[in-house]
Amino acid sequence: MSATNPPADLHGNLKTPYTKLDPAGLALLVIDAQNDFAHPRGAFPLPGLDGVVPRLVRAIELFKAAGRPVIRVVRLYRPDGSNVDLCRRWQVEQGQLAWAAPHDWGSQLVEASNPAGTKLAVEDLLAGRVQTLAPGDYVIYKPRFSAFVNTDLHQFLGRMGVNSLVIVGLTFANCVRATQISATDLDYRVGLVPDACTDTDAKGLAVMQAMGVQLMTMADLEDLLAPAG
Numbered sequence: 001m002s003a004t005n006p007p008a009d010l011h012g013n014l015k016t017p018y019t020k021l022d023p024a025g026l027a028l029l030v031i032d033a034q035n036d037f038a039h040p041r042g043a044f045p046l047p048g049l050d051g052v053v054p055r056l057v058r059a060i061e062l063f064k065a066a067g068r069p070v071i072r073v074v075r076l077y078r079p080d081g082s083n084v085d086l087c088r089r090w091q092v093e094q095g096q097l098a099w100a101a102p103h104d105w106g107s108q109l110v111e112a113s114n115p116a117g118t119k120l121a122v123e124d125l126l127a128g129r130v131q132t133l134a135p136g137d138y139v140i141y142k143p144r145f146s147a148f149v150n151t152d153l154h155q156f157l158g159r160m161g162v163n164s165l166v167i168v169g170l171t172f173a174n175c176v177r178a179t180q181i182s183a184t185d186l187d188y189r190v191g192l193v194p195d196a197c198t199d200t201d202a203k204g205l206a207v208m209q210a211m212g213v214q215l216m217t218m219a220d221l222e223d224l225l226a227p228a229g
Contacts, residue, residue, distance in 0.1 A: 012209050019212040021164040021191050023224055027069040027157060028059060029147060029183075031169025031176050033113050034074055036099045036106030038170055043099050043106050046170055046198040055196040055218055056168045057113050064136065066225040069160055072139045073147040073169075073179070075100045076107055076126060083126070083143050102126065109139070130156060145178035154186055164189040166221065168196035172204060184211050191216050191224075 013019070036042040038053055046052075063070050077084050077100050081092035091097035100107040102122040109120065114133075121131045125141035128151070132138055143150050157165075165188050169176055176197050183190050191214040194200045205215060216224070 012206070013214045014209065014212050016212075019189055019214060021166070021189050021214055021224060023066075023068075023164075025161055025163035026063075026224075027071060027160065027162040027165055028063040029165055029167045029169070029179060030056060030060060030070065030072045030113070031147065031167065031179060032075055032171070033072065033110045033169050034100055034106065035108050035110050036104075038110035038113075048198050052170075052196055052198050053110060053112050055193065058218060059166070059168050059193060059196050059221060060113060060137075062221060062225050063166075066227075067136065068225065069162065070137045071147075071153070071156075072109060072113075072133075072137075073142050073153070073175075074107070074109070074120065074125070074139060075175075076102045076120075076122060076141055078102065078126075085144060128152060142175075145175045146182040147175070147179040148182035148186065149178075157188075162188075164191070166191040166193065166216070168193050170198045172197045172200045177204060177208075180208060180213060181211075184213070190214065191221075193218060193221055 033056055036044055037046055038049055039045060040049065060070050077092055079101055081089040084092045088097060107120065118133050120139060125131055125139065130138050130140050140151055140153055147153050165183050167176055167180055180190055192208060193216050194205060195218060209215060
């Protein structure tokens with residue numbers, strides 16, 4: 001087999017020394033797991049939450065048990081639209097769209113993933129500061145689809161020695177995909193658990209694999225984070 005066609009595993013993932021996830025440098029990114037999107041009573045609940053949210057919560061538990069960082073990335077839409085993407089700003093300004101408004105229940109971390117009920121430090125997050133929920137468990141605010149655009153996420157991960165990321169969350173076509181592309185461009189090794197993301201599609205997953213993303217089942221994730229020996 002030629003060097004331009006590296007071997008693939010049963011998932012079709014590219015397996016090379018540069019795409020293999022490093023358990024010692026691994027962190028979890030949890031994208032937009034907030035009540036408005038991930039709770040049935042939210043303003044814009046996404047499809048498949050009954051299956052996705054428990055798996056997302058399980059991924060958080062696995063990373064915490066392994067002593068690896070968890071970074072929850074959230075959206076906060078000011079009602080005046082001043083921090084909103086241009087594609088949605090008009091709708092927010094006109095009151096046609098009201099998602100993840102600061103201080104509202106809908107902007108808070110989805111209840112299943114936040115058993116302590118810790119409230120978001122909204123003003124700190126909007127100012128670009130990282131909120132610590134517990135040791136190794138953090139929240140950052142992203143103003144755009146990608147968690148790396150106009151945030152200090154890359155620098156924060158660098159300070160922790162992170163070189164590999166597993167992504168879960170909402171929703172695959174938009175914020176998950178945008179975050180993956182940024183992470184790949186920044187030379188992170190990237191994994192994705194499709195069953196812990198909403199709205200996945202076969203074509204999009206195949207495109208990710210062609211970019212070196214390692215698609216994983218929950219069992220794969222458990223194996224990756226299992227104690228050595």
